[in-house]
Every structure is written in structure tokens, then in C-alpha cells.
Amino acid sequence: MEMVGSGEEITGEELLRRYAAGERNFPLIRIEDMECVLEGADLRGINLMGSHLHHAPWSSINLSGACLLAADFAGAWMDGTDLSDADLTGACLRGTNFTNANLSNCILEGANLREAILWNANLRGAVFNNAILADASFTGAKYFTINQYMTGILFWNTTMPDGTVIEGPTYIN
Numbered sequence: 001m002e003m004v005g006s007g008e009e010i011t012g013e014e015l016l017r018r019y020a021a022g023e024r025n026f027p028l029i030r031i032e033d034m035e036c037v038l039e040g041a042d043l044r045g046i047n048l049m050g051s052h053l054h055h056a057p058w059s060s061i062n063l064s065g066a067c068l069l070a071a072d073f074a075g076a077w078m079d080g081t082d083l084s085d086a087d088l089t090g091a092c093l094r095g096t097n098f099t100n101a102n103l104s105n106c107i108l109e110g111a112n113l114r115e116a117i118l119w120n121a122n123l124r125g126a127v128f129n130n131a132i133l134a135d136a137s138f139t140g141a142k143y144f145t146i147n148q149y150m151t152g153i154l155f156w157n158t159t160m161p162d163g164t165v166i167e168g169p170t171y172i173n
Helices: 012-020
Strands: 153-155 170-172
Touching: none
Parallel strands: none
Antiparallel strands: 153 170
């Protein structure tokens, strides 16, 4: 199996065409030229494990139930995207914009959410264990509270849903 960064490079149009033809497994791919071609696309259950998808517009896409383990979405625009029940374990989400996104029941274990924007995001049942939440903003996020089920999380200059800031570093163990 090829390592991330040496996988197949495809266009957004090709991804949509192949998905429409029934293909669901796209591990380790690279998409660099998407523009807004995927906006509003329905990609439920797609496997993009280990793929490089950073700095791309993923706005209003349905990625519910997707396998996004160790995917690189750094700097991507995912506002209004449905990531419910998606697995983002170990994903790089640094600087990703999740404004108004649905991350309900999303697995974010070990994900790097440094500088991520989760304004008004739905986080009901989302799992953040061992995640990096430094410099992230959860302003107005729904259903995000620190509780006994959260472990191994790093907060540092993290803006909570009510606007308070955990200046940190604070490690929830």
C-alpha cells in the first residue's frame, strides 16, 4: 500500500463520477484542484482514509458515515457539512472551518483541531478523546461540554461555546 502523499491524484469531478458509478473506496488519494465542484455533493459512506484533502472547499457536503481516518483536511472549508457518524480518528483538521457543520456522533479521537473553527457546530455525541483543541473556537457550538467521558484532551487558548476561554495549557485526563 502506498503512503499518504504518494497516492493517486484525482480531480473533484473524477471523484464525483467514480462515486456516482458506485465506487466508495478512495484511500490515500490527493485532491488539489477542487474549486467548488463538490459543494453540496452527497458522498455518504465514502472511504477517504489517509487522503490529502487540505485547503479545499468541502462546504455543504454530505459525508455522514464516512471513513476519514488520518485524512488531512488542514485549512479546509467544511462549513455546513454533514459529518454525522463519520470517523475522523487521527485526522489533521488544523485550521479547518466547521461553522454550522453537523459533527453529531462523529469520532474525533486523536484528531488535531488546533485553530479549528467550530462556530455553531452540532457536536451531540462527538468523541474528542486524545484530541488537540489548542487555539480552537467552539463559539456557539451545540452540545459541547467538558465531561467525565473526555480524556486526554489538550485545551490551550480554546474558546468555549459560551465565549469563555480556557487559557491553559489545560490537559483533561
